[in-house]
Amino acid sequence: MLTKRIIPCLDIKDGRTVKGINFVELRDAGDPVALAKLYSAQGADELVFLDITATVDKRKTLVDLVTQVAKEVRIPFTVGGGIASLQDVYALLAAGADKISINSAAVKTPQLIDQLAKEFGSQCIVVAIDSRCSDGVDLVYTHGGRTGTSFQSKDWAKELADRGAGEILLTSMDQDGTKEGFALELTAEISSDLPIPVIASGGAGSMIHFKEVFTTGKADAALAASIFHFKEIGISELKMYLEEEGVVVRN
Amino acid sequence: MKIALIKYNAGNVQSVLYALARLGVDAELTDDPEKICSADRVIFPGQGEASSAMAYLRERNLDQVIREVKQPFLGVCLGLQLLCTHSEENDTTCLGIFPQLVKRFIPSASGQEKVPHVGWNSLENLVDNPLIKDLPDAKYMYYVHSYYATLGEGTIASTQYIHDFTAILHRNNYWAIQAHPEKSSTLGEKLLENFLALPST
Numbered sequence: 001m002l003t004k005r006i007i008p009c010l011d012i013k014d015g016r017t018v019k020g021i022n023f024v025e026l027r028d029a030g031d032p033v034a035l036a037k038l039y040s041a042q043g044a045d046e047l048v049f050l051d052i053t054a055t056v057d058k059r060k061t062l063v064d065l066v067t068q069v070a071k072e073v074r075i076p077f078t079v080g081g082g083i084a085s086l087q088d089v090y091a092l093l094a095a096g097a098d099k100i101s102i103n104s105a106a107v108k109t110p111q112l113i114d115q116l117a118k119e120f121g122s123q124c125i126v127v128a129i130d131s132r133c134s135d136g137v138d139l140v141y142t143h144g145g146r147t148g149t150s151f152q153s154k155d156w157a158k159e160l161a162d163r164g165a166g167e168i169l170l171t172s173m174d175q176d177g178t179k180e181g182f183a184l185e186l187t188a189e190i191s192s193d194l195p196i197p198v199i200a201s202g203g204a205g206s207m208i209h210f211k212e213v214f215t216t217g218k219a220d221a222a223l224a225a226s227i228f229h230f231k232e233i234g235i236s237e238l239k240m241y242l243e244e245e246g247v248v249v250r251n
Numbered sequence: 252m253k254i255a256l257i258k259y260n261a262g263n264v265q266s267v268l269y270a271l272a273r274l275g276v277d278a279e280l281t282d283d284p285e286k287i288c289s290a291d292r293v294i295f296p297g298q299g300e301a302s303s304a305m306a307y308l309r310e311r312n313l314d315q316v317i318r319e320v321k322q323p324f325l326g327v328c329l330g331l332q333l334l335c336t337h338s339e340e341n342d343t344t345c346l347g348i349f350p351q352l353v354k355r356f357i358p359s360a361s362g363q364e365k366v367p368h369v370g371w372n373s374l375e376n377l378v379d380n381p382l383i384k385d386l387p388d389a390k391y392m393y394y395v396h397s398y399y400a401t402l403g404e405g406t407i408a409s410t411q412y413i414h415d416f417t418a419i420l421h422r423n424n425y426w427a428i429q430a431h432p433e434k435s436s437t438l439g440e441k442l443l444e445n446f447l448a449l450p451s452t
Binding site: 040070071072074075076094095123166192194221 | 263265266269270273298299300358362364365366367368369370371372373389391393394395396397411412431433434435436437439440
């Protein structure tokens with residue numbers, strides 16, 4: 001049976017992981033390749049690297065990092081952050097990324113999704129939606145959540161699927177960082193409406209939250225960062241729990 | 252050991268090269284028939300679209316070369332589909348090494364199962380075969396595909412998604428895998444290792 005996926009997310013700045021990471025077994029916790037290998041060994045199903053490097057000239061560092069990860073890590077990984085053109089995507093895929101994730105550029109130029117899907121295949125195009133609820137309406141935000149749009153998250157997700165996106169990475173900004181659980185209603189609404197997989201993100205704080213997002217939330221995959229980085233939840237322990245709870249995972 | 256990776260503008264080739272490098276072997280990406288025929292192993296990797304891939308192979312006479320190779324040959328993902336007889340993807344006549352047909356997944360009526368089939372799924376109904384011997388207990392592989400090969404003669408493992416389909420094929424010196432061994436952790440590595448350990452012909 002197809003399993004539900006657990007995806008740790010690593011924030012990258014100038015080729016190093018940022019945000020606190022608490023791993024005693026790593027000599028250098030800032031090294032993304034070492035962390036990626038560790039998560040892979042613990043049973044992570046995929047990895048996401050989100051580049052938050054501000055300057056264009058430092059982007060070359062990202063391509064170098066992707067090459068290193070591709071050489072050493074035996075599970076699929078997605079790279080996102082600041083991707084805006086076919087050239088950006090080409091460089092990352094050629095370096096060995098399995099998928100790319102785009103966000104702001106897709107909102108600015110929706111046709112880019114069609115072009116990317118046609119050029120590289122839908123299977124490697126993940127589109128990220130940052131969603132925030134405002135007066136009862138879930139709206140799309142861009143630029144790391146700083147810029148609002150008038151797009152309704154549900155409609156936008158449908159349009160992305162029609163344009164050839166392969167997966168949707170749905171982050172609830174309302175839940176993100178709260179550790180109170182994923183946005184179950186929003187995730188379920190979007191996931192049941194779409195013919196493509198949905199990766200839920202934002203709000204993971206305990207193991208039961210993952211169970212909820214796979215059952216009530218109907219997510220195909222769940223992404224989290226800090227609870228894994230700070231070892232509040234171990235990936236293998238999480239997967240054992242999910243299996244006991246009847247969620248099909250790769251153990 | 253000389254390994255030829257058939258070059259036909261398929262995606263994801265780099266990952267296969269890296270996976271082989273992790274096993275300590277260098278492979279050459281090539282569309283030169285001589286190099287392909289003189290290699291100890293041939294790998295036909297890929298992600299992409301069936302009709303344009305077949306057109307590329309025919310233009311370079313690689314379709315004939317692939318039918319004639321004698322050494323152990325491994326098709327991966329699109330590589331498996333192209334070794335079958337026909338693909339529904341743009342109504343493409345394929346290489347016909349295997350009698351299987353390649354069809355598009357039709358999403359289940361419940362809408363529970365989406366297309367493409369993306370993620371880790373298990374190998375089932377394994378037949379005794381040197382490619383799939385001594386595998387770890389958890390037999391999950393990483394899949395990304397919208398088309399699948401039907402079950403039939405030569406199917407040595409199946410996977411269930413919406414219905415059963417062919418996961419792994421074997422006939423004579425040809426083997427093929429629908430999932431991505433280069434991305435399938437310990438299990439994928441073991442499959443590649445087994446392929447490299449097959450007796451040379």
